[in-house]
Amino acid sequence: MRVFLAYLGMVLLWATTPLAIKWSVNGMGFLWGVTSRMTIGAFCMVALLLFFKKRLPLTRSALLTYIAVAVQIYGAMTVVYWAAQFIPSGWISVISGLTPLVTAIFAAIWLHERSLTIGKILSYLIGILGLSIMFGSAGEFSSTAILGIFGVLGSISLQAISAIGIKRIRAQLPVLTQVTGGLLLAMPLYFVTWDTFDGQVPLQFSLTTFLSVLYLGVIATPAGFLLYYYLLSQRSATQVSLVTLASPVLALWLGHYANYEPMTLQIIIGTTLILLALVIHNFFDRFIKTHKKIIV
Numbered sequence: 001m002r003v004f005l006a007y008l009g010m011v012l013l014w015a016t017t018p019l020a021i022k023w024s025v026n027g028m029g030f031l032w033g034v035t036s037r038m039t040i041g042a043f044c045m046v047a048l049l050l051f052f053k054k055r056l057p058l059t060r061s062a063l064l065t066y067i068a069v070a071v072q073i074y075g076a077m078t079v080v081y082w083a084a085q086f087i088p089s090g091w092i093s094v095i096s097g098l099t100p101l102v103t104a105i106f107a108a109i110w111l112h113e114r115s116l117t118i119g120k121i122l123s124y125l126i127g128i129l130g131l132s133i134m135f136g137s138a139g140e141f142s143s144t145a146i147l148g149i150f151g152v153l154g155s156i157s158l159q160a161i162s163a164i165g166i167k168r169i170r171a172q173l174p175v176l177t178q179v180t181g182g183l184l185l186a187m188p189l190y191f192v193t194w195d196t197f198d199g200q201v202p203l204q205f206s207l208t209t210f211l212s213v214l215y216l217g218v219i220a221t222p223a224g225f226l227l228y229y230y231l232l233s234q235r236s237a238t239q240v241s242l243v244t245l246a247s248p249v250l251a252l253w254l255g256h257y258a259n260y261e262p263m264t265l266q267i268i269i270g271t272t273l274i275l276l277a278l279v280i281h282n283f284f285d286r287f288i289k290t291h292k293k294i295i296v
Contacts, residue, residue: 040217069182083151119284130273
């Protein structure tokens, strides 16, 4: 029952986060939105660290791990907040679903993992086809939507680089320690970036914007990380990745009905192809291997 509730929580978090990001930057700018979210999240993570009586190791491997985590927390999140200005929230979730495919490609290059099987190559081709259809739909949506798509692709690339870096370092740090260390390292970078490129403290914003920032900082940031790694401790990575199959559909629906975002045939086809690519990426090779065993 706990695992089921964790799955449900992850699907809801990953589906609602893009819309909350979209709402959180209304009237305050994307840099202030992401900086305020991560500041709140950092306070929550430090509170959890103190509550569980954990400490932050300062060994070389630990510091390298914090840097790798900060690549995602600062780099990937800043880019996706910037991209959220140009595309519907549901698109963020759909394109972010390509993260396992991008990570597998980077793992083949840097970790020499065998990720270029027939099933993987087929999934990449279908994913690219689905993404190209999303690109075509972007031209109909707005002249700057393509910037948003490239931004999300850049964000998931940074996220994949962060994951590969953590895997190569192998510091074996507790999840709570990794995330807190990465957040604390990222915080000065956020404030320097905000002060350099914006520097304006928003004095007027809607209640929806305030509640979105609060939700992202207090719930989505700490709970999202903790639930994700709890599932990894209970189920295989493949089973956990099923969250990426359910979240985009729900995110598109939420964006359409809660934020009046367009839902065209091109968007539906592109999303379906990307989700199909994820299914093939996760299950095709395993199915072929199992089928061969049955025949033998």
